[in-house]
Structure formats: structure tokens, C-alpha cells
Amino acid sequence: MIEKRPRKLQILGFEYTIEYHASLSDVTHDGRDMAWGTCDYQTATIRIFDDGERPDAEVWHTIWHEVCHAIFSICGRTFAGKEKPDEEVVVDQVASGIVSVIRNNPKVFG
Numbered sequence: 001m002i003e004k005r006p007r008k009l010q011i012l013g014f015e016y017t018i019e020y021h022a023s024l025s026d027v028t029h030d031g032r033d034m035a036w037g038t039c040d041y042q043t044a045t046i047r048i049f050d051d052g053e054r055p056d057a058e059v060w061h062t063i064w065h066e067v068c069h070a071i072f073s074i075c076g077r078t079f080a081g082k083e084k085p086d087e088e089v090v091v092d093q094v095a096s097g098i099v100s101v102i103r104n105n106p107k108v109f110g
């Protein structure tokens with residue numbers, strides 16, 4: 001099982017910094033009221049809410065959710081900063097699938 005949380009991730013050749021914040025207001029940077037995580041394409045920074053109380057699986061889901069946004073952005077599938085609702089649904093489903101595969105294949109990803 002992967003326990004160590006990443007501080008840097010190479011995503012399709014781009015180095016993203018992963019930050020963990022205990023305050024929701026430190027996670028959001030785009031005027032939204034709240035988000036479990038955000039992906040700042042301009043600075044290649046992913047911010048994750050982690051107050052030490054969130055279950056590990058939820059934190060990892062948020063990490064993969066934001067990684068999916070980064071992948072979409074790099075592949076040109078984002079909409080100039082305006083995320084459409086369908087992107088959120090697709091990203092969330094893909095993130096759930098990734099977390100499930102990683103968690104259920106400890107011999108491969110451990």
C-alpha cells in the first residue's frame with residue numbers, strides 16, 4: 001500500500017508540486033467558496049485539503065481527482081479555466097477508478 005504522500009509528481013512531462021493544507025481557504029485560489037483540492041495550471045501546483053482528520057482514501061481520491069484535471073489540461077481538454085460540469089463528473093469517475101485500482105493491487109503499487 002502506498003502510504004507516503006507525494007510532494008512532486010511528473011505528469012505527462014510536467015513537474016507538478018503537491019501542497020497539503022489544513023485550511024480549506026488555503027486550498028482554494030480561484031474565488032470558489034470551498035474545494036477539497038485545486039489544480040493551478042499556471043503554476044503547476046496542486047493543493048489538497050488535509051487537516052489530519054480526513055480518511056486516507058479521501059485524500060488520495062482528491063489527489064487523483066486533481067491529477068486528472070492536470071492531465072486534461074495538458075491534453076488540451078480544459079476550457080480556459082472554466083470547468084464545465086461534465087468535466088467534474090468525468091474527472092471524479094476516473095479518479096475513483098484510479099484509487100480503486102491502486103488500493104486493490106498492493107503487490108503492484110506497494
Ligand SMILES: [Zn+2]
Nearest residue numbers: 065069088091
Ligand atoms: Zn474538479
